[in-house]
Amino acid sequence: MTGMGEIIAAWDQPGRTAAIHPTRGISETAYEESGRVQADMLAGELPAGCRIVDFGCGDGRVTIPLAALGYHVTGADASPRMLAAHTERAPDIPTVQSDGADLHDQLGRKADAVVALAVLIHHTYTDGEQIITGLRAAVRANGLLILDWPTSDTPSEGGAWNRVTTWSREQQDTVCARIGLKRLDSALPWGVFKAVKASRS
Numbered sequence: 079m080t081g082m083g084e085i086i087a088a089w090d091q092p093g094r095t096a097a098i099h100p101t102r103g104i105s106e107t108a109y110e111e112s113g114r115v116q117a118d119m120l121a122g123e124l125p126a127g128c129r130i131v132d133f134g135c136g137d138g139r140v141t142i143p144l145a146a147l148g149y150h151v152t153g154a155d156a157s158p159r160m161l162a163a164h165t166e167r168a169p170d171i172p173t174v175q176s177d178g179a180d181l182h183d184q185l186g187r188k189a190d191a192v193v194a195l196a197v198l199i200h201h202t203y204t205d206g207e208q209i210i211t212g213l214r215a216a217v218r219a220n221g222l223l224i225l226d227w228p229t230s231d232t233p234s235e236g237g238a239w240n241r242v243t244t245w246s247r248e249q250q251d252t253v254c255a256r257i258g259l260k261r262l263d264s265a266l267p268w269g270v271f272k273a274v275k276a277s278r279s
Contacts, residue, residue: 088168178209
């Protein structure tokens with residue numbers, strides 16, 4: 079099973095930014111439009127002007143349009159190569175290098191929201207829970223986490239940068255109770271969670 083370090087190393091390879099999203103294979107215009115569409119969707123859930131961390135920001139596909147919508151956005155990624163590409167495209171948007179588990183330490187303060195799209199799907203259950211725990215620690219009480227954290231009736235671990243891990247709803251609920259997340263109803267294609275007090279059990 080591929081570990082977190084190996085997945086980060088895979089994404090940090092030269093040329094990997096070209097594979098960051100399927101629309102990039104169509105055109106840069108399609109790639110940028112996909113980010114604008116997702117930023118607009120996120121804006122339907124996120125309070126106007128709040129402080130957001132886009133974890134797994136890559137080269138800024140979603141971070142840049144969120145900033146254009148008036149959010150105070152920080153891009154976070156484990157890959158130095160991705161962060162360098164992000165800074166080249168958007169030098170005014172701050173970035174931090176983080177594998178997720180250390181996100182709060184890297185930020186130095188809590189955010190109003192963390193968005194993580196197409197990150198958790200590449201990690202094992204153990205690494206995925208470690209990342210989610212770190213993301214939760216980086217969000218203030220009652221803040222939001224919007225997570226591409228897919229469920230399935232037949233969950234399985236992908237555990238590679240180009241494979242998908244799915245979770246059962248029960249697995250997710252156990253993690254949420256342990257670290258302090260409350261699932262919210264939402265029309266978004268990703269899970270929306272509120273940061274709450276963790277269960278004592």
